[in-house]
Amino acid sequence: MEHLLETIGRNMFAIFGVMALCGATFMVAAKSAVHSVLGFLFTMLCVSGCFLALDAEFLGMAQILVYAGGIVVLFLFVVMLVELSKFKEKGVFQLQSRYAVVTVLVGAAAFVAAFRNMIFGASSPEALVLRPELAKGLDVAQQNAQAVSRGLFSDYLLPFEILSVILLVALVGAVVLAKTERV
Amino acid sequence: MVNLNAVLLISFLLFSIGIAGVLIRRNALVILMCVELMLNAANLNFIAFARHSGSVSGQAFALLIMGFAAAEVAVGLALVVALYRKRDTVQVDDINLLKG
Numbered sequence: 001m002e003h004l005l006e007t008i009g010r011n012m013f014a015i016f017g018v019m020a021l022c023g024a025t026f027m028v029a030a031k032s033a034v035h036s037v038l039g040f041l042f043t044m045l046c047v048s049g050c051f052l053a054l055d056a057e058f059l060g061m062a063q064i065l066v067y068a069g070g071i072v073v074l075f076l077f078v079v080m081l082v083e084l085s086k087f088k089e090k091g092v093f094q095l096q097s098r099y100a101v102v103t104v105l106v107g108a109a110a111f112v113a114a115f116r117n118m119i120f121g122a123s124s125p126e127a128l129v130l131r132p133e134l135a136k137g138l139d140v141a142q143q144n145a146q147a148v149s150r151g152l153f154s155d156y157l158l159p160f161e162i163l164s165v166i167l168l169v170a171l172v173g174a175v176v177l178a179k180t181e182r183v
Numbered sequence: 184m185v186n187l188n189a190v191l192l193i194s195f196l197l198f199s200i201g202i203a204g205v206l207i208r209r210n211a212l213v214i215l216m217c218v219e220l221m222l223n224a225a226n227l228n229f230i231a232f233a234r235h236s237g238s239v240s241g242q243a244f245a246l247l248i249m250g251f252a253a254a255e256v257a258v259g260l261a262l263v264v265a266l267y268r269k270r271d272t273v274q275v276d277d278i279n280l281l282k283g
Contacts, residue, residue, distance in 0.1 A: 013185040017193035024197055024220055028204040033212055040216045043197075047223050050193070054185060054234045056242050059226075059249075066249050071219065071256050078260045079212060082267050097207035104199045111195055115188050129237050144242075151239035152246065163250045170254035177261035180268075 016049035033079045041072045055128070058145040190231035198224035211266070211273045215259045222252045 008015070020043050027039030044067035051060035128140050130147055134154055140147045152160060197220060204217030226245045233241025267273055 013193075014189065017189075021193065021196055021200070024200040024204075027216060027220070028200055028208065028213070033210060036210075036213050036216060040219070043220065044223070047197075047227060050190075050227060051230055054190065054230050056230045056233070056245070059230060059242055059245055062246065062249060063226075066253055067219075067223075070253065074256060074260055075212065075216065078263060081264065082212070082273050100203050100206040104203045108196060108199055111192065115192065127237055128233075128239060130239055140239075147239055148242045148246065152243040155240065156243045156247070159247055163247055167250060167254050170257050174257040174261035177258070178264045 013050055013053035016046045016053060020046035020050065034076070037072060037075045037079060040075065041068055044068055044072070056144065058148050185231075185234070187231055187235045190227065194224045194227040194231070197221075197227065209274045209276055211263050211275055212260075214275065215256060215263070218259075219252055219256060222248060222255075 023039050023043035023046055027036050027043060030036045030039055044063065048060045048063035048067075051057075051063055128144075128147060129135070130138070130140050130150060134150045135147075138146055138150070201217045201221035201224060204220070205214050208214055208217070226248050229241040229245040229248070231241075233239065233245075263273055266278065270278065272278070
């Protein structure tokens with residue numbers, strides 16, 4: 001039992017990754033849009049598990065908050081708003097879908113063929129480090145959120161501020177696009 | 184420990200599924216979801232490289248990408264709603280105003 005748990009803990013990334021792939025496939029293949037949204041939600045949760053397995057605790061939690069808490073709810077609202085039942089008679093997939101599927105499969109096979117020796121080999125991850133003047137009084141390996149915030153607000157302050165302006169513009173744009181005409 | 188190439192493989196497959204969804208689905212909502220999936224695959228790559236180079240930059244960038252994805256989905260869904268009001272459809276095949 002202990003051995004089993006240890007194995008699961010060591011392969012946490014692979015488990016979540018395969019689950020995310022299954023969820024994504026379900027999302028693309030599902031006929032109903034609500035099922036697609038549920039597949040999307042499952043995929044996002046599994047990707048957040050992958051983030052946690054890669055020692056990005058803060059981003060894993062942010063992923064759950066942003067995607068499961070915000071974006072999935074937005075999608076569900078629009079799915080409920082739009083009457084999808086009247087499109088049922090048309091096909092779900094485009095005509096060229098078999099070419100797309102074949103292309104993706106060939107690409108995946110080429111990737112695996114090129115890297116098959118390296119996928120399961122040894123790995124050499126390095127511990128997270130910050131510049132000494134930023135890491136003052138901080139255990140970088142243990143306090144992921146603090147480390148990310150210190151990196152973000154020192155080297156990436158300008159992109160962060162630009163992002164806030166972009167979010168504001170997107171907010172105004174979404175309101176303008178979605179409001180009823182001639183108010 | 185997690186191997187870098189395994190992460191790259193998973194992220195590549197997620198990206199491929201996203202591209203396949205964008206190419207083959209007709210519903211604009213599902214296409215938007217597939218775009219989000221592709222952004223997430225990119226995020227996974229950023230975090231994998233951050234983990235394997237020991238730099239915090241990758242995680243900071245992944246956070247920025249998450250913000251961009253939220254902005255993008257807000258505008259995209261507003262476009263879908265406006266389109267539904269105007270043309271009464273969300274099927275991308277029926278949107279051919281520019282076709283002439």
